[in-house]
Amino acid sequence: MSDDISQPTKANPAISIIIPTYNRSAFIGEAIDSVLQQTFGDFELIVIDDGSTDETGEIVGRFEDNRLIFIQQENAGRSAARNRAIAMARGKYIAFLDSDDTYLRDKLERQVDFMERHPGIGMMYTSAQCIDADGNILKNHIYVAAASGQIYRQVAFFRPVTITLPTVMLRREVLDTVGGFDEKMERFEDTDLWRRISKRYEVGALAYPTCLLRTHDDNTLRTQNPVKIANAIEYYVDKIFREDADMDSDFLREGASRLYEYYGLAFMTVPAWRRQGLALLRKSVEFSPKRVGAIAVTAGIATLRTLKNALSKQFRTKTA
Structure with a gap:
């Protein structure tokens, strides 16, 4: 052209x-x-x-x-x-x-x-x-x-x-x-x-x-590809940890956790995306294990049991 x-x-x-x-x-x-x-x-x-x-x-x-x-x-x-x-x-x-x-x-x-x-x-x-x-x-x-x-x-x-x-x-x-x-x-x-x-x-x-x-x-979120969004989050988090390694590591881990949480909870509102949503929430907990309770509360009563079951094995391993 x-x-x-x-x-x-x-x-x-x-x-x-x-x-x-x-x-x-x-x-x-x-x-x-x-x-x-x-x-x-x-x-x-x-x-x-x-x-x-x-x-x-x-x-x-x-x-x-x-x-x-x-x-x-x-x-x-x-x-x-x-x-x-x-x-x-x-x-x-x-x-x-x-x-x-x-x-x-x-x-x-x-x-x-x-x-x-x-x-x-x-x-x-x-x-x-x-x-x-x-x-x-x-x-x-x-x-x-x-x-x-x-x-x-x-x-x-x-x-x-x-x-x-x-x-x-x-x-x-x-x-x-x-x-x-x-x-x-x-x-x-x-x-x-x-x-x-x-x-x-x-x-x-x-x-x-x-x-x-x-x-x-x-x-709108529902017209996007959830796999591409998840890949984009991972790329950005990797980039910020690499380029901003001079910043406070606790801040970076907390920020990454909240980013994964934000999109994980958003994905959970789309029934077809719940599996991908839980995967993002698991990543959130990996970056900040102490936040598992807050994430469960934010997810709401309807998803609390599902979230706890999905995260419990990994969380027990990390806190044992």
């Missing part, structure tokens, strides 16, 4: 916004429009179509704006697509948007103002509101940006603080220092980047919501 590139006229925009997309013809137009309608207009928008087979390319091609750069490539994954855009980005600041989400109109203006007033931070993020497939607000689903400063411990395992990709803005030199997205990762690649950044730089937080994050059939 050959590249199809439209170049903006401005040589050095303040911000480079990156949107990777794959078969998102239903949403990509709204995502792009939310960027082009920003109150802050000094930006370039790089859209990478990662091998779509639907009408995504046609929809993107309808936009006539010299700030838009459109690239089509063979499917290589969203991390590879983002990294390609990062390599060509010319902005002082880098921002991201997923092709099924949208910016609120003053998103860029608020973030640039924040970054200019806080020259010591390398990256900042904001709160975000969730919406359904039709754009309706999900009132009880919001990500709140509260933690700031040296927040490696809060974000390394994405709990207790989850930083959502579309809310982030960072300085270009930060990526030059820590590198881009890990192209081997199909999941947690954004958390992995925030982890690496937060080890070196202070992170700012703006409680004001600047993005609408869409929940739809393609991105």
Whole structure:
């Protein structure tokens, strides 16, 4: 597939916004429009179509704006697509948007103002509101940006603080220092980047919501492959233990335990995934045996006996 590139006229925009997309013809137009309608207009928008087979390319091609750069490539994954855009980005600041989400109109203006007033931070993020497939607000689903400063411990395992990709803005030199997205990762690649950044730089937080994050059939847990999720968790945990061996080992083990617990309990809510859920809970206990009681309580009365039976033999062995 050959590249199809439209170049903006401005040589050095303040911000480079990156949107990777794959078969998102239903949403990509709204995502792009939310960027082009920003109150802050000094930006370039790089859209990478990662091998779509639907009408995504046609929809993107309808936009006539010299700030838009459109690239089509063979499917290589969203991390590879983002990294390609990062390599060509010319902005002082880098921002991201997923092709099924949208910016609120003053998103860029608020973030640039924040970054200019806080020259010591390398990256900042904001709160975000969730919406359904039709754009309706999900009132009880919001990500709140509260933690700031040296927040490696809060974000390394994405709990207790989850930083959502579309809310982030960072300085270009930060990526030059820590590198881009890990192209081997199909999941947690954004958390992995925030982890690496937060080890070196202070992170700012703006409680004001600047993005609408869409929940739809393609991105809910039940439509995912549980084996791929489990493999992604294992890859990430192995990576963090390897790259962050200088951090406190008890913290790393507790974080890994809670990550496995979070997904194990989520898997237990899907009847067909209970076996995989128990396997993740067993991994959680391996990293932190003392937490078996808390895990059982969190799992609930309906799963308590099953969980105890599944873990009892292993737990007796570890505590004998």
